[in-house]
Amino acid sequence: MGRREVRRMLMGYKRPVWERPGVIVTALAVVLALGLLLGLWLGRWSNPPSPPRPAPAPAVEAVQPPPPPQPAIEAPPLPPFSSEEDSPAPDVSGPPLIQPPPPRPEPGSSESLEIGRASDVIAMLPVPPPPPSAKLPPAGAPVWTRHAVPAPRIGGRPMIAIIIDDLGVDRRRAERVSALPGPLTLSYMSYAEDLTRLTAEARRHGHELMVHVPMQPRGANFDAGPQVLEVDQSPDEIRRRLDWDL
Secondary structure, X not given: OOHHHHHHHHHHOOOOHHHOHHHHHHHHHHHHHHHHHHHHHHHHHXXXXXXXXXXXXXXXXXXXXXXXXXXXXXXXXXXXXXXXXXXXXXXXXOOOOXXXXXXXXXXXXXXXXXXXXXXXXXXXXXXXXXXXXXXXXXXXXXXXXXXXXXXXXXXXXXXXXXXXXXXXXXXXXXXXXXXXXXXXXXXXXXXXXXXXXXXHHHHHOOOEEEEEOOOOOOOOOOOOOOOOOOOOOOHHHHHHHHHHHO
């Protein structure tokens, strides 16, 4: 038996490559992978990728156009120029356009004196003498009539009497009222302090003086002051308080 025959006998026991299971499975896997790659390539080539979507544009607010310009208002024509020689002279016979200020009253007069400005009074007049028509009270008359300012004759006409009351508690206001030109009727509170000086100053200016004695208040919540006269007091207590007030 030659070598060739022996070789054929030895090779006859082996299967061909295409008959082996492992080779067949590997070949099928390779074919499947190649087909998959070919399909992906063909799909990408036939359907190119779409371009990226543009970004949304920002919102723009609508701008209203400006209103049309208003037509210019024509000014009225100016009057023709005329020289001073051609223009007539103004009429100055009428009342003046600006009234001159009234003349300032004399210092110390009743027109120039205001409440709270007693310092404007330069000099105070002495106690004025009674008018000729007034009669002085006799020597034996009560004290209140001898110190009262004589009232002028009014011929039966009505007359209003004004009394400035509640003086003395506020000294500064009492001094200002006392500096007013007299004669005035001033009433001082009985419990005010420094009454001797205040009343003497008022009397020197020619004023008529009275005493305000506090009496029964309208309610229990109202404080009428010290040494007040009340209806439930005894006669002796009323006299004692009157002596203190006067």
